[in-house]
Amino acid sequence: MNTTGGFLGLANLAKLRANPFAFLMGLAESQGGVAYFKFGPFVDLYLVTEPEYIREVLVKDWTKTIKWERLTQASNRVAKFNIVFLEGEIWRSQRHLLTPAFHTKRVQDYLNLMGNHTLRFTQRWESGQVYDIRQEMTRLTMGIIGEILFGYQDIHREAAPLSRAIDILLGQFVLDAGSLFVLPKWLPLERSKRERQAKETLVTYLRDVIQCRRTEDLDHGDVLSALILAKDAETGESLTDEQIGDELYSLFVAGHETTALWVCWALYLLAKHPETQTQLHDEISNSSGDIPLLDRVLKETLRMYPPAWSLFMRRVVEDIHVGRHTIPKGSVIYISPYIQHHLAQFWNAPDSFDPSRFEGDWRAKYPPYVYMPFGGGPRVCLGAYLAEMEAKIILQIILTHYEVLLVDPGQSVLMDGGFTLRPYPGLDLRVRERL
Numbered sequence: 001m002n003t004t005g006g007f008l009g010l011a012n013l014a015k016l017r018a019n020p021f022a023f024l025m026g027l028a029e030s031q032g033g034v035a036y037f038k039f040g041p042f043v044d045l046y047l048v049t050e051p052e053y054i055r056e057v058l059v060k061d062w063t064k065t066i067k068w069e070r071l072t073q074a075s076n077r078v079a080k081f082n083i084v085f086l087e088g089e090i091w092r093s094q095r096h097l098l099t100p101a102f103h104t105k106r107v108q109d110y111l112n113l114m115g116n117h118t119l120r121f122t123q124r125w126e127s128g129q130v131y132d133i134r135q136e137m138t139r140l141t142m143g144i145i146g147e148i149l150f151g152y153q154d155i156h157r158e159a160a161p162l163s164r165a166i167d168i169l170l171g172q173f174v175l176d177a178g179s180l181f182v183l184p185k186w187l188p189l190e191r192s193k194r195e196r197q198a199k200e201t202l203v204t205y206l207r208d209v210i211q212c213r214r215t216e217d218l219d220h221g222d223v224l225s226a227l228i229l230a231k232d233a234e235t236g237e238s239l240t241d242e243q244i245g246d247e248l249y250s251l252f253v254a255g256h257e258t259t260a261l262w263v264c265w266a267l268y269l270l271a272k273h274p275e276t277q278t279q280l281h282d283e284i285s286n287s288s289g290d291i292p293l294l295d296r297v298l299k300e301t302l303r304m305y306p307p308a309w310s311l312f313m314r315r316v317v318e319d320i321h322v323g324r325h326t327i328p329k330g331s332v333i334y335i336s337p338y339i340q341h342h343l344a345q346f347w348n349a350p351d352s353f354d355p356s357r358f359e360g361d362w363r364a365k366y367p368p369y370v371y372m373p374f375g376g377g378p379r380v381c382l383g384a385y386l387a388e389m390e391a392k393i394i395l396q397i398i399l400t401h402y403e404v405l406l407v408d409p410g411q412s413v414l415m416d417g418g419f420t421l422r423p424y425p426g427l428d429l430r431v432r433e434r435l
């Protein structure tokens, strides 16, 4: 493979955009655990796939990287005070502040609200109808995260414009991340206008939420109250409304689209494999506790279609040595859960749906960083447990009341690897009420 990527590395940029999965897999297969390629004229990129090296990058040497400035810059266009892109002490104090809201024990308090939202939402479904499942699941998980973050019980009226605004902003983020540089937002471009309007929709919504809470002066015990009450340990200063709005935005985005996609892909796989769906339905109907097949189906879904299919790229700020390789200061590291989950040396028939991979002591078969849907190290996903419980509850309720079917047997769904791994061109499924 031509790793220099043609003239000024531009061919690689084009290939990565056109089919990132095939391009990255080709690199991993031809070059092994650390693959080099040029990303445009200025960026030296290293795709790391050897699990032990990934551990070194994300855990042992994690202070030798930062989130790539190109991404941080692109993200800052929308929200600067965003835990996903903060670094150093500010990141540490935000992580410390937000962690309790996502603890195992705290998540147990959210189970009822997740169940209620799902029941209310899916009760509107009519038997035999076809639904745009990605849109349905996005609205449902948006409602759930809205209530968890700021106690809003009824976001459904605003869900459509908010969802559209987030789509525009994330689409822009992906364009900026894959371009040679980030265009300044004051340029009089059509895209800048659309972006400004989308941002305005979100900012207005979140500003209202914050102001409404400020007038109450009560601790609701949710994430918004934690952000309002937080004081800097040294200066005693509180966060500004703008910072709180940015942080709510980032949690709102991180906290719903990924989970929605997880459930979407699971429903798609179950519609494609009706025998597994029947078996799972039977287990759900007969169970009063753990449902092992549900757990395995969800794990296998995350393996095949990890919603966060690529970690945010990291800039190397100090040389990193892995095996016989040096990843030099200044270069950029790429790690992709999708690629890890499809490496043929670890996974038998990686493109086949096989929940039995996760039977018994599966961790002994698949070492860390071969399976890594939530990332790893200190910057591992903050909401992994919340997402897991939410996906289980949503799926359990849907499968109890409905059978989920492909619209036609030849229905084909492709992958769109943008900010997240979405079904392309969408995911229409038919639901049939179980009597």
Ligand code: HEM
Binding pocket: 083, 084, 085, 095, 251, 252, 254, 255, 256, 258, 259, 262, 306, 307, 308, 310, 311, 312, 313, 373, 374, 375, 376, 378, 379, 380, 381, 382, 383, 384, 386, 387
């Ligand atoms: C299926 C669902 C989810 C998946 C697959 C997922 C995946 C990930 C991954 C891979 C990362 C690491 C990114 C990197 O290292 O570059 C991450 C970070 C993060 N996730 Fe999730 N996530 C999910 C759900 C959630 C939920 C429900 C929340 C709750 C708000 C959440 C909040 C976060 C936050 C705040 C970070 C940044 C942590 C930090 O940098 O300290 N995620 N997620």
